């Protein structure tokens with residue numbers, strides 16, 4: 263289907279002309295009630311979307327578009343385990359990873375509920391044994407460091423959450439995350455670790471990823487150099503998280519120490535699968551369970567709430583509104599929490615790998631813009647760096663402000679000042695400051711135009727009581743479903759990622775030309791040949 267050829271799209275195009283000429287100042291002046299009316303809650307998340315360039319009619323029209331695109335049926339299909347990942351012919355069931363054991367689900371003959379909870383129990387037992395000191399290294403010492411080796415979806419979720427939930431971690435047990443094939447990553451993350459007390463979690467859905475297998479091999483050498491060729495050293499210091507038991511066994515990890523998941527969990531949606539193992543070891547099974555329950559709360563909100571009050575649906579539709587009707591290309595994520603400093607990186611994979619597509623489900627080229635470039639930094643740091651462009655630049659950049667009522671560390675007035683900054687930023691973006699207001703401050707006439715704040719820059723504010731395992735889970739589920747909503751409207755498969763394959767194949771093909779002892783014969787483009795030659799000179803190779 264060409265979504266842009268529908269009456270619903272045409273109605274939105276007409277409506278856009280009208281709304282684009284309105285300002286948030288006007289919209290609020292006409293309807294002060296929108297500050298409380300255009301808000302909602304999902305679990306503990308209070309979401310204020312009143313500072314968006316929309317009217318009630320916009321929302322109705324966007325919801326009509328979502329209906330036309332088949333969103334209600336697609337939501338049902340996802341939760342039921344239909345193969346909505348059409349290009350890989352797979353179900354998409356990350357929501358089943360956090361559903362309670364009491365919710366039965368059988369898909370393609372698999373008792374999904376039983377399998378999910380069997381792995382969760384196994385993870386919980388393992389986490390208990392490591393945390394209690396029952397699980398020991400090859401020389402009999404207690405484990406004090408867990409190093410997750412994985413990349414992309416096998417890294418970003420637990421790495422982001424480990425930072426976010428630092429206050430919930432057992433401080434006697436450090437977790438580290440090695441992802442990059444840059445040797446610096448492994449070297450830096452292990453430089454102060456003792457092999458005898460370090461446990462590696464090799465985390466890879468496919469167990470074929472070059473970066474992860476290379477780092478895992480390096481880790482095995484580092485371990486054996488440290489503890490010696492002690493009987494069972496690898497078994498005591500390596501566990502695996504994967505869907506590929508054969509490759510795990512081939513690497514030399516006992517499959518009894520493997521935590522499985524399934525092909526219906528996409529890499530970037532795998533955080534709540536066994537991929538969360540290192541996090542569970544760090545924060546313990548109870549906190550981990552609270553996080554899963556938080557995810558489930560928002561999953562249920564998404565599954566059962568009518569579209570017009572469904573917060574991930576609204577957020578996803580607003581993203582479509584700006585991307586396709588206002589021509590926005592990027593989206594800022596501004597957590598007012600230092601603990602959420604890796605959230606933008608996590609969301610980059612979730613959103614951009616999901617919706618960076620140019621072809622529809624049906625193989626036809628897309629007819630809309632798709633995807634947004636997600637980026638951001640914690641507030642208030644971003645204010646002193648890039649907010650200038652948000653306020654006075656020429657691009658329209660929708661922003662998400664994320665804050666919490668209760669601080670994790672209550673020191674003087676610091677948290678109140680942090681939050682005052684957050685509220686001030688979204689207000690300044692929305693309402694700006696006119697030339698008259700600037701002049702009234704006594705600003706010299708020549709400077710007035712420079713100090714005018716255009717305003718009319720949209721944002722969502724998400725406010726939660728406190729950053730906890732539960733609210734973190736709720737927040738991530740909110741974003742996951744937002745991405746899905748956009749994908750359905752754009753008629754794209756948000757669960758495949760064919761675009762990353764070519765570069766991987768080419769890197770493997772190119773590697774021998776970099777490492778060969780003699781000058782290589784290269785069958786590559788002229789730029790790449792010249793770059794490789796220059797690199798070889800830098801490395802002292804012929």
Ligand SMILES: O=P(O)(O)OC[C@H]1O[C@H](O)[C@H](O)[C@@H](O)[C@@H]1O
Nearest residue numbers: 414415416466467468471529762
């Ligand atoms: O978990 P793995 O199989 O090692 O994959 C790790 C990552 O690499 C791939 O290139 C994909 O683009 C990601 O979606 C995935 O999360």
